[in-house]
Amino acid sequence: MNQAVKRLLSAILILVFVTQPFALHFESANNSNILRMQVAEAADPGLPAATKDGVILHAWNWSFNTIRSRLPEIAAAGFKTIQTSPIQGVKENTMAGNLWWILYQPINFNIGNAQLGTREQFRQLCAEAATYGINIIVDVVANHTGNAGIDGSLQYVPAYNVDPSIRNNPYFWHQLSGITNWNDRWQVTQLGIGLPDLNTSNQELQDKIIAFLNDAISLGADGFRFDAAKHIELPTDPAGASNFWTRVLGSLNNPSSLYNYGEVLQGGADAFAQYANYLNVTASYYGDNVRHAVGFNNAKNVNMAFNFNAANVAPSKLVTWVESHDTYANLGDESTNMNDWQIKMGWAIIAARAHTVPLFFNRPAGTGKFAASLGTAGNNLWKDPDVVAVNKFHNAMAGQGEYLRNQGNEIMLIERGNKGMTIVNLGGNAAINQPTNLANGVYVNKATGSGTFTVANGRITGNIAGGTIAVLYNDTQSVNVTFTVRNATTVMGQNIYLVGNIPALGNWNVSQAFGPGSTANYPHWGFTVNLPVGTTFEYKAIKRDGANNVVWESGANRTYTVSASTNQVSFDFRN
Ligand SMILES: [Ca+2]
Numbered sequence: 001m002n003q004a005v006k007r008l009l010s011a012i013l014i015l016v017f018v019t020q021p022f023a024l025h026f027e028s029a030n031n032s033n034i035l036r037m038q039v040a041e042a043a044d045p046g047l048p049a050a051t052k053d054g055v056i057l058h059a060w061n062w063s064f065n066t067i068r069s070r071l072p073e074i075a076a077a078g079f080k081t082i083q084t085s086p087i088q089g090v091k092e093n094t095m096a097g098n099l100w101w102i103l104y105q106p107i108n109f110n111i112g113n114a115q116l117g118t119r120e121q122f123r124q125l126c127a128e129a130a131t132y133g134i135n136i137i138v139d140v141v142a143n144h145t146g147n148a149g150i151d152g153s154l155q156y157v158p159a160y161n162v163d164p165s166i167r168n169n170p171y172f173w174h175q176l177s178g179i180t181n182w183n184d185r186w187q188v189t190q191l192g193i194g195l196p197d198l199n200t201s202n203q204e205l206q207d208k209i210i211a212f213l214n215d216a217i218s219l220g221a222d223g224f225r226f227d228a229a230k231h232i233e234l235p236t237d238p239a240g241a242s243n244f245w246t247r248v249l250g251s252l253n254n255p256s257s258l259y260n261y262g263e264v265l266q267g268g269a270d271a272f273a274q275y276a277n278y279l280n281v282t283a284s285y286y287g288d289n290v291r292h293a294v295g296f297n298n299a300k301n302v303n304m305a306f307n308f309n310a311a312n313v314a315p316s317k318l319v320t321w322v323e324s325h326d327t328y329a330n331l332g333d334e335s336t337n338m339n340d341w342q343i344k345m346g347w348a349i350i351a352a353r354a355h356t357v358p359l360f361f362n363r364p365a366g367t368g369k370f371a372a373s374l375g376t377a378g379n380n381l382w383k384d385p386d387v388v389a390v391n392k393f394h395n396a397m398a399g400q401g402e403y404l405r406n407q408g409n410e411i412m413l414i415e416r417g418n419k420g421m422t423i424v425n426l427g428g429n430a431a432i433n434q435p436t437n438l439a440n441g442v443y444v445n446k447a448t449g450s451g452t453f454t455v456a457n458g459r460i461t462g463n464i465a466g467g468t469i470a471v472l473y474n475d476t477q478s479v480n481v482t483f484t485v486r487n488a489t490t491v492m493g494q495n496i497y498l499v500g501n502i503p504a505l506g507n508w509n510v511s512q513a514f515g516p517g518s519t520a521n522y523p524h525w526g527f528t529v530n531l532p533v534g535t536t537f538e539y540k541a542i543k544r545d546g547a548n549n550v551v552w553e554s555g556a557n558r559t560y561t562v563s564a565s566t567n568q569v570s571f572d573f574r575n
């Protein structure tokens, strides 16, 4: 259910309760749903409507019920979308954290496994997530199945418990051997990555995959991350081409509501830009550059975080990350030793930027690389106040373009349209003084670094503490204020206007006064002015004719402060 429909339904339900408390008979299950919807509405986190405009929480190894229990917090933290681990049946039921890769060794195309939960629990997760405006996207393993063992050729033999309808069909498999030349596109797609490679060109196998994906969609899935997408052939491949992507993606239900992306790790025969013709892709080089930019295994240098380095694929087709579950968890420890501060600063860079969809990888809880069991929630960095502040910045800036600046090698300024700016300071205390397109005004830092910044005459100035971020935008809500000026009689050619010390009321310039008012109830005059909540202003009603001859109200200026709720002002014109 989209936000607008939900809001409308909530309003109707509240109205029904208020106006007809005794006339309706809800069953208890319905009542609990209604209450939940109202609670969700009360805590409306301002999530964008679509995954493409928000940020993703990669709830790595969290079970369906674990995710479900955290939905209010996840919504409050500003995550539009949650990405699950693979939901297919897997070859072993272990819950050991260091055996996380078992989830990437599926045995079928059915929903449910010991680690994440059942198909019904998945359905419940999706249903409840929808009440918070949260989308669920699912990690899908379609390139390969689990193997029979890690030794030698067993790597390329299907696990004994792979679904017999797959295991025993000789047409469903590529040859049982591994890639030796990663620059050979045929090998990259047609041979194994340490696992038995499925023959993804086979239409009967594709049909199983399509049925699985549509089952997930029917339960509320909002898109898919295709694992090892680089290893599933494209229609345009020079050798080994197939219609997998066009046929599978083209057979999904509700296609326009889905966000799909492929794990296309850059390097070797990646065909990166070609994949982007079919689905969104992972900007893995950029993640590497961002890690270096924030000083991980490198001298800090924000200039490394400007270029997406993504084969000229449009940024709107890129999923970005600071680290992925692979860079964290694989044997190479590519990002494992990054500290939380570095992750946060990297996240501030990628999530402040426009167009792309940033993915926040949630590390396991506890100390050590794999301290927690599969199925449990990870550490709490995803709800760190600075991460949340940047998430909300991302949401509030949806649709705004970006302008990137640096102040030396340690300060990056990410400006969005003329609405907001996030400043990432990797260095010491600093005075910011930079050109900007932001509207004039004072901007209070929404991140923990606090402080205020001032924009005037096309420059932003302010102080930022060392190692902190500044999240700057004015998100004041505007509301309609209704004025009724009573008993204001006029002569031919005169009308009633409002003039005051704010731009909406002409800044005391009578020729730019607001009005004329509506005369539906003459001699009473009605006005509806849209004003930001919290604005305090002085004003008066005036009589004005076409030549800007003015009769002012007598007495002192009136004052008013716009509130978030009721804004109806009525007064007699003071002659
Ligand atoms: Ca393959």
Ligand SMILES: [Ca+2]
Pocket (backbone or CB within 6 Å): 126, 130, 134, 135, 136, 220, 221, 222
């Ligand atoms: Ca959904």
